[in-house]
Every structure is written in C-alpha cells, then in structure tokens.
C-alpha cells in the first residue's frame with residue numbers, strides 16, 4: 166500500500182467513521198467508531214454518504230443469524246451520497262455526482278458470470294460489509310461517513326429520484342426487480358408476491374409498473390389497505406386456511422420475500438397457485454436454522470410442472486434498468502427517515518416487522 170493512497174490532505178492516516186456493532190450480544194447498541202477504508206485504486210470512487218437504508222440483511226448479520234460476524238462491524242448496504250474523489254481510470258463518474266452502492270462491492274471481473282452481466286453470481290463476489298477487500302481490509306457498510314468502491318459497483322442516481330428514495334432501491338429494490346425481470350413479469354402476466362415488507366413492497370410496486378396483474382399475499386391485516394394503495398390488484402389474506410384454492414393454476418410467477426420461514430411457509434399451497442410451468446422464486450434468505458419446509462415432488466410439482474428457485478440481489482445492468490423504470494414510471498418507495506444515530510431503533514423495528522416499509526438513515530456524523 167502506498168502511503169499516499171491512505172493519507173488525507175493533512176498527511177495523516179485516513180479514517181472513516183461509522184456506527185459499529187462492537188459486541189454481538191448488544192446488536193442494536195451501535196457505537197461511533199473509526200475504521201480504515203480500502204486502498205484507493207485508479208478505478209475507485211470515494212463517496213460521502215448522505216443516506217443509508219436498513220435492510221433485513223443487516224438484522225440477520227448483526228444478530229449472527231447467518232453465522233458469526235466480524236467485529237467491529239458497520240452494517241448498511243443501501244447507500245446513497247455524492248462522489249468526493251475519482252481515481253485516474255474512472256470513466257463513468259464525476260466529483261459531485263449523486264451515486265449509490267448496494268449489497269455488492271466487488272467480484273473477480275473475469276469469470277463467466279462477471280463477463281455476462283451476472284456479477285451478482287460471481288463465486289468471488291465481495292459483500293459491502295462483513296467481508297474483505299483484496300487488500301485484506303474488512304468491508305464496512307453505509308451507517309458511516311464514506312465508502313470507496315470500484316466504479317463497476319457504483320450506480321448513478323437519476324436527477325429525478327431523490328437520494329432518500331434511491332438508497333433502498335439499491336438492495337431491496339434491486340433484489341425484488343431482478344427475478345421479476347428475469348422471469349418475464351409484464352403485461353398479461355399474473356404475478357404473486359409473498360410477504361409485503363421492504364422487499365415485498367418493492368416487488369408490488371415494480372410488478373405493477375411493469376404492467377402485470379399483481380396478487381399480494383399478506384398475513385398482517387393492518388397492511389392490507391397500504392398494499393392496495395401500492396397498486397396490488399388483489400390482496401390475499403394468507404392466514405386463511407384455504408387461501409390458495411380459488412387461485413389454483415392461475416399465477417405465472419411468484420416472488421417470495423419471506424425471510425422468516427421456520428418450516429411453516431405453506432409452500433405446497435403457494436406452488437398450487439402456479440399455472441403450468443409457473444415459477445416460484447425466493448429472494449428471502451432466512452437465518453441458517455430456518456429452512457424451507459421439506460417438499461415431496463408429488464404434492465409440490467406434479468400438479469402443474471412448476472419450477473422452484475432463487476435469486477440473489479441483481480446486476481448493475483438490472484439496477485440501471487430498474488432506476489430507469491423508477492424514473493419513467495415515477496415509482497417511489499414507502500419510507501421513513503431517521504437520523505443515523507438511531508440505527509439501533511430502526512434495526513429493532515425491522516426485526517419486529519414494524520417498518521413501513523423501509524427505514525432510511527440520514528447522515529448525522531460530522
């Protein structure tokens with residue numbers, strides 16, 4: 166590492182600051198902590214963070230639901246801000262431009278996935294926090310002052326979309342958009358969305374904007390009116406025993422955002438609502454000890470020849486398409502903003518399913 170690349174204008178070691186979990190037994194008690202950024206490279210951009218969304222992934226990671234995390238750890242991967250520095254080889258961005266970073270901050274750039282605009286499936290991808298850059302520095306997320314990223318993992322925010330709205334599009338929005346796009350959501354298609362939280366509310370908004378007929382499956386009656394306002398054509402109370410019966414062989418695609426499964430998701434009922442060769446995609450990633458229910462091919466697949474699969478965030482290509490959809494169709498998320506120092510409260514609310522429908526933290530570190 167050259168000393169120059171790690172120095173600030175005063176010649177000292179440059180540090181960023183963020184709200185970090187320092188003790189995993191106190192996962193909502195985040196402490197303002199300094200951390201070292203990655204080595205700044207010629208393809209990199211430095212971003213002063215103005216907003217960061219609070220994602221279910223932050224809760225799974227900080228509560229150790231996906232395994233033991235690094236400490237101290239700054240979460241947050243729905244980042245919006247403006248460019249404060251560009252490397253010599255950066256072609257896409259200028260200082261001052263509004264930009265964002267999502268859940269992925271690196272990949273090998275050489276494998277087939279990377280070459281075919283599927284870098285979100287690169288075996289060597291680097292996650293925005295709780296991973297390591299190739300220089301060994303731990304990746305730290307967006308509940309912080311700044312972040313550095315290779316320009317491939319930075320998204321330009323269109324002028325028409327304010328940063329508070331763009332932030333959560335970059336993980337929740339993209340994760341919901343990618344399977345809708347991949348599996349043909351559009352006019353004439355009937356699309357089911359399971360779980361109307363942060364991801365699910367985006368799935369309803371995008372599916373509607375893409376021209377589909379939208380069936381929202383929800384279990385919280387207090388959300389039903391909201392879901393209609395988001396544009397769902399049908400809101401189905403999935404607590405009812407026979408909720409799936411009237412919809413047998415109806416839907417072309419289901420996107421499930423359920424991330425608390427505990428073996429209880431009535432998956433056979435959901436699969437029965439698919440038309441022949443219909444597709445069920447889960448984007449929810451529950452804790453390690455909360456798998457999907459076990460399936461028998463007779464009940465699960467024989468009735469309609471349906472397919473079951475997954476989807477992981479989305480590519481930059483899809484992200485740019487999604488931002489363009491948001492811009493041209495005027496799609497905006499339902500958000501609540503909080504100062505960044507209240508990240509712990511936001512995290513607890515997300516865990517308790519109280520978010521309506523996404524918390525966006527606003528910068529308060531100076």
Ligand SMILES: [Zn+2]
Nearest residue numbers: 220222268336
């Ligand atoms: Zn996320």
Ligand SMILES: [Zn+2]
Nearest residue numbers: 273276279287
């Ligand atoms: Zn790769």
